[in-house]
Amino acid sequence: MFTKEGKVAKPMYDKFRQINRFTEIIDDAVRERGLSGKKLKIVDFGCGKSYLTFVLYHYFTEILGAEVDMLGLDLKADVIEKCNAAAERYGYKNLRFEMGDISGASVQGKVDMVVTLHACDTATDFALHNAVMRNADMIFSVPCCQHELCGQMKPEKLSLLTRYGIIKERTAALCTDAIRANLLEYCGYKTQLLEFVGFEHTPKNILIRAVKRDGFPRGREKYLDEVKALMSEFSFEPTLYKLLEESGKIK
Numbered sequence: 001m002f003t004k005e006g007k008v009a010k011p012m013y014d015k016f017r018q019i020n021r022f023t024e025i026i027d028d029a030v031r032e033r034g035l036s037g038k039k040l041k042i043v044d045f046g047c048g049k050s051y052l053t054f055v056l057y058h059y060f061t062e063i064l065g066a067e068v069d070m071l072g073l074d075l076k077a078d079v080i081e082k083c084n085a086a087a088e089r090y091g092y093k094n095l096r097f098e099m100g101d102i103s104g105a106s107v108q109g110k111v112d113m114v115v116t117l118h119a120c121d122t123a124t125d126f127a128l129h130n131a132v133m134r135n136a137d138m139i140f141s142v143p144c145c146q147h148e149l150c151g152q153m154k155p156e157k158l159s160l161l162t163r164y165g166i167i168k169e170r171t172a173a174l175c176t177d178a179i180r181a182n183l184l185e186y187c188g189y190k191t192q193l194l195e196f197v198g199f200e201h202t203p204k205n206i207l208i209r210a211v212k213r214d215g216f217p218r219g220r221e222k223y224l225d226e227v228k229a230l231m232s233e234f235s236f237e238p239t240l241y242k243l244l245e246e247s248g249k250i251k
Helices: 010-032 051-063 077-090 123-133 148-152 165-186 221-234 239-246
Strands: 040-045 068-074 095-099 113-119 138-143 189-195 206-212
Touching: 010 051, 010 113, 010 138, 010 206, 040 051, 040 123, 051 068, 051 077, 051 095, 051 113, 068 077, 077 095, 113 123, 123 138, 123 165, 123 239, 138 165, 148 165, 165 189, 165 206, 165 221, 165 239
Parallel strands: 040 068, 040 113, 068 095, 113 138
Antiparallel strands: 138 206, 189 206
16 A cells, blocks of 8 residues: 555555545544443454555554454455465454355454445445344444345336436435444444545445444334335335344344
């Protein structure tokens, strides 16, 4: 990401901007909850080349002085091998990488924080489901391509929103993230959808920020009712809804 002179490489500037802003948002939440310096278990689902993973590990251990147990999960064996070698080279003893599918991830014990940066399509839903099932205290997720609902949408009254391809795609993407946010609210998380960087850095610039509440919110059924109404209108069934229903989180 950096040149030999310590400057951000021009082709990597957009990625640098995204990771920097992502870390700032996490910093706000960690300080707000008084977690600086505490031991944290963090999982990065779909870590890829792990630019974000390494930056977060450095931030927590070197800046905050926290003890961190951090795991990066990805499907590519060669990437995992390189990331583990880099972690060993840097002396990051509590940072490790494993090969595995998010949908079948078996992460042991409670997780304090789950992060994802551009996990494609329903991979984000599996990551969010994993976070909810492990009672994660904080979730920070930037979704990527969102094809699932676009292929299912068949509205009865709002056909205008699916008549034109580009409008259909954007409507499906916005519905996907709105549903994810509402389902997290229903599951006991205070949730925000944030534009974490400008479009000039990436068109996939919505970040889901969810922090566990003390108990469930009053009147939480409205979040689920809104999701069901949207599902009924567009005749789609989102993966996260199905996963939570199968797990008994939605009744």
